[in-house]
Amino acid sequence: MWQLILATVNLAIAGFSLTLGFVKAHAARGNPDLTLKLTASVLIHCGVIFLLCTPAVYRAVGAAAGSSNLPALIVNSATLLCIGHAHLMTQLWHPARKEPAVLRRTIATWAPVYGIAVLLMTVFYVWADVRGPARPLRYAAAYANTWQVVAFQVVYSVGIVATALVTMRQCRGVVMPGRPDLDQALQQSLRAFATAVALDIANIALTLTAVISAVGTGTHRWDFLAEGAWLATIASGVAASFALARLVFSSRRAERRDFRTMEQLWKVATQLRDANGQLVLAPQPLFWWRNTQVDLLRRLAEIREGERVLSPWWSSAPAEAVAGLADQEADLPVYFDLVAAQAAAVVLHAAHAHRQGLARLPDRTRLTAMPGGRVPEDEERAHLVLVARHLNLPLVLEAAAPSSRRAEATP
The missing domain is CATH 1.20.1070 (Rhopdopsin 7-helix transmembrane proteins)
Incomplete structure (x- = not known):
């Protein structure tokens, strides 16, 4: 027995x-x-x-x-x-x-x-x-x-x-x-x-x-x-x-949670539309049997590549606006991070400018690096997840919107 x-x-x-x-x-x-x-x-x-x-x-x-x-x-x-x-x-x-x-x-x-x-x-x-x-x-x-x-x-x-x-x-x-x-x-x-x-x-x-x-x-x-x-x-x-x-x-x-959290940021950064108005990189369903870590690494790489493509429209104006509004805001969420919020505003502004076909910014007014773009490799995932969580923050949307209108008015 x-x-x-x-x-x-x-x-x-x-x-x-x-x-x-x-x-x-x-x-x-x-x-x-x-x-x-x-x-x-x-x-x-x-x-x-x-x-x-x-x-x-x-x-x-x-x-x-x-x-x-x-x-x-x-x-x-x-x-x-x-x-x-x-x-x-x-x-x-x-x-x-x-x-x-x-x-x-x-x-x-x-x-x-x-x-x-x-x-x-x-x-x-x-x-x-x-x-x-x-x-x-x-x-x-x-x-x-x-x-x-x-x-x-x-x-x-x-x-x-x-x-x-x-x-x-x-x-x-x-x-x-x-x-x-x-x-x-x-x-x-x-x-x-x-x-x-x-x-x-x-x-x-x-x-x-x-x-x-x-x-x-x-x-x-x-x-x-x-x-x-x-x-x-x-x-x-x-x-x-x-x-x-x-x-x-x-x-x-x-991994599954972070993959989904970053989906909106991924779409903003990679929504480079073709002639049919479709996403160049189509989202894929995240089934339980798939290798989520490989998908996650791919998503991180694509977000960074999308940001690089949008770099000619990286403006310092949204980042400065976020800093100013954050100083005035008394009720910020507990997860608020200034660098992540600035990165979210910059990428929203750049994606909007790109979609509208606006002229590239001159070198003297263009950011040389995305806020948080040089974080250590082992902190990149956490940083991009945080950026994604800030995309719909009213403060970020408010900071990005006037910057976009100013950019549209620029000849």
């Missing part, structure tokens, strides 16, 4: 993790975002771990490979690499640690640690050359009479505990760069991740207890602890998958 429950739970977690991992891997194709690729990879690693720890799969893989307990080496290596993925993600989410120079130093320091740990486990596993039957979840305890197996477990335990503690310490102060709206989801996910890491350490403690007992007494009466320790790993896998899934789904919801 225990084996059936174990197999069912393992396969369920493996199926969920692998499915979500391959979905994110598909979304990561051609995307420069390293965090997205790491998320996909860690989910796939997690799925492989739970799949191989299903007793029937464990035995089948061992038999096919000609080494009955080879899955124990694969599982331990994959678990250590999962911690490595999380370690790197906490670097990318930390304002100071994500700087390229700091990131390179961290990778140069820790990559050898993970690599040496995996290499040592491989050496000890091959050196042990255990010929006995497959022992899913009990390998180290069942063969504790072989010192290479004990060394294999010690290397794994030290690697997990050391890297897990460092990763948990780095969870303090992490943020989602350029995405303050996801910070709450990130903090909740980090708490779940911390729980997952603590449960992994509990697994190590129980397994080492079984190994030490077997070495000290020469009996295997406590071997059940090694198998029971997998309950901690199951809980850890659920917590870790939950943590990553929360970020994945929160990010997807935010």
Whole structure:
């Protein structure tokens, strides 16, 4: 009964993790975002771990490979690499640690640690050359009479505990760069991740207890602890998958929301009409199965390209009018941002001037850059979403309208 429950739970977690991992891997194709690729990879690693720890799969893989307990080496290596993925993600989410120079130093320091740990486990596993039957979840305890197996477990335990503690310490102060709206989801996910890491350490403690007992007494009466320790790993896998899934789904919801929020700005910036009066770039429906991140990146690029096409009509008048009206306005919305409001007014004025066929502005009166046009790359999406939210603000419409009439009157 225990084996059936174990197999069912393992396969369920493996199926969920692998499915979500391959979905994110598909979304990561051609995307420069390293965090997205790491998320996909860690989910796939997690799925492989739970799949191989299903007793029937464990035995089948061992038999096919000609080494009955080879899955124990694969599982331990994959678990250590999962911690490595999380370690790197906490670097990318930390304002100071994500700087390229700091990131390179961290990778140069820790990559050898993970690599040496995996290499040592491989050496000890091959050196042990255990010929006995497959022992899913009990390998180290069942063969504790072989010192290479004990060394294999010690290397794994030290690697997990050391890297897990460092990763948990780095969870303090992490943020989602350029995405303050996801910070709450990130903090909740980090708490779940911390729980997952603590449960992994509990697994190590129980397994080492079984190994030490077997070495000290020469009996295997406590071997059940090694198998029971997998309950901690199951809980850890659920917590870790939950943590990553929360970020994945929160990010997807935010992408869909931002995509739709920017639709009006996209139309204003790209409504360069052809002879039939149609949009050159026709909007497409946003279905749930589409790669929203690719669509979002395309939309950002098209908005910036549309702004560039409208640059001959970038006037400073709307921006100055927004600043003046904002000083007089006592009831501004909580999301009001002066730079975003100025950008919205400038692009509305330029689009109107272009549609009316007005003459291009002379260089001396034309803006050389759109307000907010030089924001850092990781803040561009948030900035353009904010610009889009300001398009229908009465203050912005009022600032853009007289500028347009003045532009029409200019010979």
